[in-house]
Amino acid sequence: MLKIIQDEQIIRRCQRQFVKSFRPFADDKIPVSLGHPGASVKARVLWSGRLGIWFLSRKTEEGRYWNAFGTVQPKRDATIPITCEINFPVRGVDRRMGGALARDLAGRIFVVHRGKLGGSRKGVGKSLFADHYRGVWEMMEEGDAETPVAVIGALQSPRLVRQVTQFIRKVDRIKVMASARSPQMEMPFHQIEFRETLVGERYCDIEKDKGAECDHGLVVGDLSESLRRQGFKVGNDDFHDLFITNARKEITAVFQVRTFGSPASVYSGATRLLLNSLRLPQPLRLVLVLPEKADPAVEEKLKKLRIDTITYEWKGDQAWFPGLKPLLGALPQADSA
Numbered sequence: 001m002l003k004i005i006q007d008e009q010i011i012r013r014c015q016r017q018f019v020k021s022f023r024p025f026a027d028d029k030i031p032v033s034l035g036h037p038g039a040s041v042k043a044r045v046l047w048s049g050r051l052g053i054w055f056l057s058r059k060t061e062e063g064r065y066w067n068a069f070g071t072v073q074p075k076r077d078a079t080i081p082i083t084c085e086i087n088f089p090v091r092g093v094d095r096r097m098g099g100a101l102a103r104d105l106a107g108r109i110f111v112v113h114r115g116k117l118g119g120s121r122k123g124v125g126k127s128l129f130a131d132h133y134r135g136v137w138e139m140m141e142e143g144d145a146e147t148p149v150a151v152i153g154a155l156q157s158p159r160l161v162r163q164v165t166q167f168i169r170k171v172d173r174i175k176v177m178a179s180a181r182s183p184q185m186e187m188p189f190h191q192i193e194f195r196e197t198l199v200g201e202r203y204c205d206i207e208k209d210k211g212a213e214c215d216h217g218l219v220v221g222d223l224s225e226s227l228r229r230q231g232f233k234v235g236n237d238d239f240h241d242l243f244i245t246n247a248r249k250e251i252t253a254v255f256q257v258r259t260f261g262s263p264a265s266v267y268s269g270a271t272r273l274l275l276n277s278l279r280l281p282q283p284l285r286l287v288l289v290l291p292e293k294a295d296p297a298v299e300e301k302l303k304k305l306r307i308d309t310i311t312y313e314w315k316g317d318q319a320w321f322p323g324l325k326p327l328l329g330a331l332p333q334a335d336s337a
Contacts, residue, residue: 002102002110002149002210004142008091014101014109014155015065015088019057021161025050033079034068040079047073051165053083063090064097069168084171086113086152086164093142100149102140108156108211111164112140112149117171132174135167136213153214159317166217212259212291215319219257219312222319223289230325239276241289244331252331253285261292270307285331289321 005011026046034041034056045054045068056068065088074080086099098116103109115129129150136151153163220241227234232244242255254277258269266288273286286307293311294302302309310323 001146002104002112002138002140002151004093004140005101005103005109006092011065011088011091011101015057017155018067018111018160022046022048022055022057022164025161030054030074031077032074033077035079035081045070045074045080049073051161053165053168054080059090064088064094065090067099069164071168071172083175084117084168086111086167095142095145095147100140100142101155102149104210108154110138110154110210110214111152111160112138113152113167114147114149117175128174128177129171132177133170135170135217136210138210151210151214154211157211157214159215159218159314162218162317163214166221209260216257216259218317219259219289219319223255223257223312223321223324226321226324227328230328232328232331239279244328246331251280251284253287253328254280255287255289257289259291261290261294263295263298266290266294266298266302270302270305273307274305285328287327 005014023046025048027049028047029044030047031042031044034043034045043056043058045056047054052071054070054072054074056066058066060066067086067088068082068084069086070080070083072080084098087097088099088101089097095114096116098113100112100114101109102112115126115133117126117129130148133150137148138151140147140149150167152167153160157163220236224234224236224242227242227244233246233249234242234244236242240254241257243251244253246252254273256269256273258265269288269290273288277284277286286305288302288307288309290309290311293299294309299309308327310321310327312319312321314320
């Protein structure tokens with residue numbers, strides 16, 4: 001379980017580090033008017049072309065650190081909506097805010113969110129978030145209450161900025177779903193694509209390493225991009241982290257990503273691959289993606305189950321897959337019959 005941080009000095013230091021982590025990504029400072037419930041505020045937001053988001057941070061008179069984000073590149077002096085806020089109180093506990101800082105038993109500090117989305121559109125709120133958000137969940141102790149929160153990332157992680165960006169994009173997609181509920185929002189099987197909103201879990205699992213699990217969405221996204229660069233058609237759904245299809249839209253390979261290399265984690269990933277592959281046409285290549293090589297005895301068992309393994313490594317904040325290309329060399333690409 002996580003425990004909320006209430007100390008004013010610690011929150012101030014964390015806020016400074018949170019903001020500092022974004023500054024190297026800023027390309028431009030753009031004057032805008034920010035529209036949010038009840039007011040419009042003039043501000044200069046920082047736009048990042050690499051991340052595809054803008055961000056703004058300031059301390060308010062009401063006693064909070066206001067961290068606002070959006071997903072559309074603003075035009076100068078335009079009025080723009082806020083996609084998501086990850087605000088922290090100056091001190092103590094304020095359950096009216098979505099964001100919070102929390103510490104685990106090992107002393108690591110995490111940026112978390114209660115799911116309070118705000119916004120003026122009907123149906124956009126905490127229940128919508130709880131129903132549709134896929135990511136890392138944990139219980140957080142805050143005073144006399146325990147609250148389920150989405151764990152965005154560890155404050156010290158070199159990948160925190162990408163984790164926050166992914167969180168903002170998921171929130172944006174959830175809000176779009178709320179305002180445009182139609183058959184077009186449901187993906188029929190013939191429309192195969194990779195959807196970031198389907199990456200992650202819906203419920204808490206206190207046995208997992210939350211720091212490693214916060215990397216899961218990044219690894220899946222980077223793997224999807226690596227596969228696309230090699231010419232494969234990539235998709236995902238509620239059962240599979242990723243899959244690739246041939247020109248006849250038949251699934252030819254399925255991937256399950258694990259961010260923790262313990263035997264229990266490897267066995268869990270292998271079980272999900274096997275069970276979820278039963279509903280798919282055979283033959284099928286099953287691939288378990290791990291942060292490190294599995295134990296030789298475990299690797300031998302996986303081979304008997306016809307499960308291939310590849311590992312990933314971090315180069316900066318990007319996941320790389322050195323064994324991917326040789327593994328998939330025999331599979332047909334999207335433009336092949």
